[in-house]
Amino acid sequence: MNRFLLFLIMLPAALWHGLGADVVQLKAILDTKLKLDDRKPLPIGRQQKQKKIKFGSLINAVMFLFMGVLYMMPIITVNDRIASLTIYFSMLTAIITFMLITDFSNVLFDSRDKYILFPRPINDRTLVLARLLHVVIYLVRVVFPLALPGWVALGYMDGWKSATLFTIPLLLLVFLALFLVNCIYLLILRLAKPEKFKDVINYFQVFTSVIFFASVYLFPRLFDRKNPTDFNILKYAWVRFTPSYWLASCWSWIGYPVAISGSAVYSGLAVVVPVACMFILVKYLTPSFASKIAGIDSADTGGYKPVQNGKRPGGLYKKLAYAFNVSDEARAGFIIAWLQTSRSRSFRMRVYPSFAFIPIYFYYTLTLGGESFSEVMSKLPDTSKHLFLLYFSSFVMVSALSYITMSDQYKAAWVYYATPVMVPGRIMIGAFKAMWVKFFLPFYILLAAFVLYIWGLPAILDVLLAVINVTMFICAIARINMRHLPFSIIEQTKQSGGRILKSMGAMFILGPLGAGHYFCVHLLWLKLLFIALSSVLLWLIWTSYANTTWASLVRSENEQ
Amino acid sequence: MQPIITIRHLAKNYGEKVVLKDINLDIFPGQIIGYIGPNGAGKSTTVKILTGIIQEYSGEVMVFGTNLRDSILEVKSKVGYIPELAELYDLLTPREYLNFIGKLYHLSDDVIEDRSRKMLNSFSLLENMDQRMDSFSKGMKQKVLITSGLLHNPSIVIMDEPLSGLDANAVILVKELLQALKQEGKTIFYCSHMMDVVEKVSDRIVLINNGNIIADGTIGELREQSADTLEQIFSRLTSGGNQIQAADDLAAAMNAGG
Known part of the structure; x- marks a missing residue:
């Protein structure tokens, strides 16, 4: 042409x-x-640098x-x-x-x-x-x-x-x-x-x-x-x-x-x-x-005001890094993930649209039956479609998380290897928390507000169970498929067969979780039991991810 | 005196390609070692092994009297590494980057802040402390990298082309810094292509080629056989001194008709 x-x-x-x-x-x-x-x-979709x-x-x-x-x-x-x-x-x-x-x-x-x-x-x-x-x-x-x-x-x-x-x-x-x-x-x-x-x-x-x-x-x-x-x-x-x-x-x-x-x-x-x-x-x-x-x-360098001798007030990210993390490594992971994702244009380009995709897709599925939007909205409180919305929020986090390991400047990740980091999982969990607090939580709060507005206060247990299940799901995905240090790997064009299978395996987790939630949506005691069990499972997966060792990190790199 | 770094029969290969064949070296505290060699000789690989970035190798590396494999974290916490090519997350500001690095060395916020300010001030970068590094020149980034490598007050400083992109004043500053660090008893492993600097700052020069050490000694010892400069010695030992012919060929190619 x-x-x-x-x-x-x-x-x-x-x-x-x-x-x-x-x-x-x-x-x-x-x-x-x-x-x-x-x-x-290409102007839309996932930009893949290496391809x-x-x-x-x-x-x-x-x-x-x-x-x-x-x-x-x-x-x-x-x-x-x-x-x-x-x-x-x-x-x-x-x-x-x-x-x-x-x-x-x-x-x-x-x-x-x-x-x-x-x-x-x-x-x-x-x-x-x-x-x-x-x-x-x-x-x-x-x-x-x-x-x-x-x-x-x-x-x-x-x-x-x-x-x-x-x-x-x-x-x-x-x-x-x-x-x-x-x-x-x-x-x-x-x-x-x-x-x-x-x-x-x-x-x-x-x-x-x-x-x-x-x-x-x-x-x-x-x-x-x-x-x-x-x-x-x-x-x-x-x-x-x-x-x-x-x-x-x-x-x-x-x-x-x-x-x-x-x-x-x-x-x-x-x-x-x-x-x-x-x-x-x-x-x-x-x-x-x-x-x-x-x-x-x-x-590019214009407009910059040099700092004076006085100390710059600590940023919100730093306070949050201390509030959410105990170890220095986790704080470092939290800080780097928070700052890099605020500044990287390619990250914004890839992740921010997913925030809009969820309401659009929700609207799409609501009107699938051919009814008008107002008809659908009036019937909404009688349905359990809020679960769909709550569980679908995991999309934002998966999308944010999948890009947090990748960077154009992946070579700068030498610092993790040259510094005395005992458990790399701590850095990874710090970065995970940063993404959760920064992208998932505010968005989930908005969704929860919408859900509580439409479905009323009793839906609060659903909001709670869904947040546990979704966090468990994304943590599982991170544990299985994204066991890498933040911004340390080159962007992949193709996923290996093993990784794709593993990802699909992780996707299967969400299905039963959502279905289980759907079945117990009107059974209070079952829901409470579900919350307890999910919390235990979340803790197990979380701990396993946070304890990722150098050896398992290398294994996961070799699998790529 | 006990060597601070002992390397015995160090070898490393990437698949079929052998990068290091048999490196044997003793480095003593307070020495500045100039580690030189042509492109692909194995300099960076040696450095990456010493800094713990590469952990798969054969042979033995002892640092502070302990095997590197057995006490990697302890060694890393006492080694400062300054890589070449300004590989850093340049979307961050120097303050943010140094805070991030400081955390990885378990330094407190106050210590990080205090040392960062003082060190960046020495590099005339204090007023750029809160400016994103993506607008920095290569030299400015290199200064931040040098700061990040020294932030935790390491006993051994490993530098891979630390002067890359620095202006003349910064080069003088770093050369003086090397002497100051030496006075404090720190050991410096200095990897570079800049022969004149290596010649001036190093107590001892180690020349490697094709994964082997081919010369090891003070500049005086290396000159024993001839009055050559380090550059000439380097050229003679690593390429047989045929660079003049190559330059002539290159100049002739510009006039070739086609």
């Missing part, structure tokens, strides 16, 4: 030459950039195509064309904007250019054109597969007129998205300190990931193909102020009925506003934008 795109983009080589670019250099730069795009980690990604852009294209299929749902299921396209364009703008925000800084404005390209004899026009064409190729790669299914659906349902028209609002939408991204970037640059910029972008990545996940689970439910909806846009008259509605109202040009009057004005806005935005973007924003983005890396 790269060769084809490069071929296409280099077709008007004479034009590029005429604009003052060195065509040979331009082609070489674009060729390299496209190769790098192909090899960069050599070869056809990243092709995989992305297939993924976007799949997303495009989901996004075209309103076109098929909502009868009113203007309404359906308003929804469609809103979703498309959202996803394109998020994609651009996450990729703009690290792909399109690669800080390495400064060292690799700038010292070479390349003229400015070649550099600017290379950057511009790279952005165009990037947009084509994202927008084309995302919009293709909607385009085909429109052509199939409405005929060639609608399909032909589609290209214009799509282009205008891209203009809008570009403008929006620029504005958001400038806003972030203004509000956040330069060194925090990448962190903010990182949160956008997390959101993008959540949007992807939510789309997959919720869109098919919201837009059921079997039940076309008579969506009355008049109920939502405020949409007339949104650009998505303006874009959709362009269909009034080819005779589609418009419920809200004034379609000529709105469709006029659809053309004028994006073009004006593009003008402002090119004329005023882009020049400073590019230099600001390029300056982000060099600004």
Whole structure:
């Protein structure tokens, strides 16, 4: 695909030459950039450092195509064309904007250019054109597969007129998205300190990931193909102020009925506003934008206030480290896990989306039966679905825990081996506690509050039993499958067969625990017995994990 | 005087590849040993064995008169290791990193704080104490690593390319530090490629090549046969002194047409 795109983009080589670019250099730069795009980690899902990604852009294209299929749902299921396209364009703008925000800084404005390209004899026009064409190729790669299914659906349902028209609002939408991204970037640059910029972008990545996940689970439910909806846009008259509605109202040009009057004005806005935005973007924003983005890396050390002689107040993590741990090793494990997970962007990217996945997935399972959300909610207290929610919380902890052993800087783990650590399990249990206190506990408290609100105070024993069982389950997983020191191993692409089997074994623990809980949900004495037994079991597994010796650590490393 | 480190018939292999063949060495307290050798000679492997990072080897290593295998924790608590390449968790600040390391040596918070501040101050890093190290230069990270290796006041200091990335002033500081540590009776095992520094700071130089010690003595003893510098001695013993030809070939390659 790269060769084809490069071929296409280099077709008007004479034009590029005429604009003052060195065509040979331009082609070489674009060729390299496209190769790098192909090899960069995929934007969603688990990023695996070690895995050599070869056809990243092709995989992305297939993924976007799949997303495009989901996004075209309103076109098929909502009868009113203007309404359906308003929804469609809103979703498309959202996803394109998020994609651009996450990729703009690290792909399109690669800080390495400064060292690799700038010292070479390349003229400015070649550099600017290379950057511009790279952005165009990037947009084509994202927008084309995302919009293709909607385009085909429109052509199939409405005929060639609608399909032909589609290209214009799509282009205008891209203009809008570009403008929006620029504005958001400038806003972030203004509000956040330069060194925090990448962190903010990182949160956008997390959101993008959540949007992807939510789309997959919720869109098919919201837009059921079997039940076309008579969506009355008049109920939502405020949409007339949104650009998505303006874009959709362009269909009034080819005779589609418009419920809200004034379609000529709105469709006029659809053309004028994006073009004006593009003008402002090119004329005023882009020049400073590019230099600001390029300056982000060099600004990493900026804004730092040197410490004075006075002692810095001890952080919360330190107090917690002392409160939850007895040995120094466990405190060290607690501290390193707490601090590293606060700072590592890749950890955030991998673990934070799981917090959103749980409510989304819960909603998904609640509405599986085809009932509306309000119907489901009214019946909820009579069910035992709170157990599902409580047990599903283990997902957050498993996800946090599975990344706590891995790091790009795994070589820095030499310290554990060079220092007098008698029982490495103490460091591991310290790190485990840090994850439990930091990620699991607050989230579980929120879930518990929701459960107590819906199911009432009697559910408190369920909350208690579930927290014991879930902690036991994750401790078992850690004991069986993650017997490594914190941030000490390189990220694995493939799990060995033995490990997978062991993981599956651990997963089987949760099933019977949840089922057992389900059966005793109305039997108080059985529940109390269960709590007692689970507590003993938890203590046994916990102790075994905390007493992991160097020998068993080496064994577990060899098993990898 | 009893040697503080005794190495007998030390050998180590990674699968088929033999890294250390037969290392025999006695190191005495208060000595600065310059441990040199070409890339892949086995320097880092020796260091990793001495620091307890690698525990699978054949032969015998005695430290403080006890077998390393039998009293590994005791040895580790008296040894300070400063690795090369600034391998540390750079998302942390120096204060946080040193606190973490200090805990692993069972130092109290007050001791860690006091020593960290004083040592970082000597390296002119005090005002960066609460700044994340991911924005640090290689030299700044190396200074934190040196601090972390000395934090627990070890009797033996093992340094693997400790000057890597340091600026001229810091190099002078570390060289002076080596002498100061020696005055305090500490033993220093100094592993490096920088011949001029090794020549100046070491009481004794041990040269290894292909997993064997090929020269061992003071710089004076090594020079007995010729008036060469350590660099020339190193080149003669490890590559037959044919580096000049290699450099000529490299320069000629730039003019090659194709």
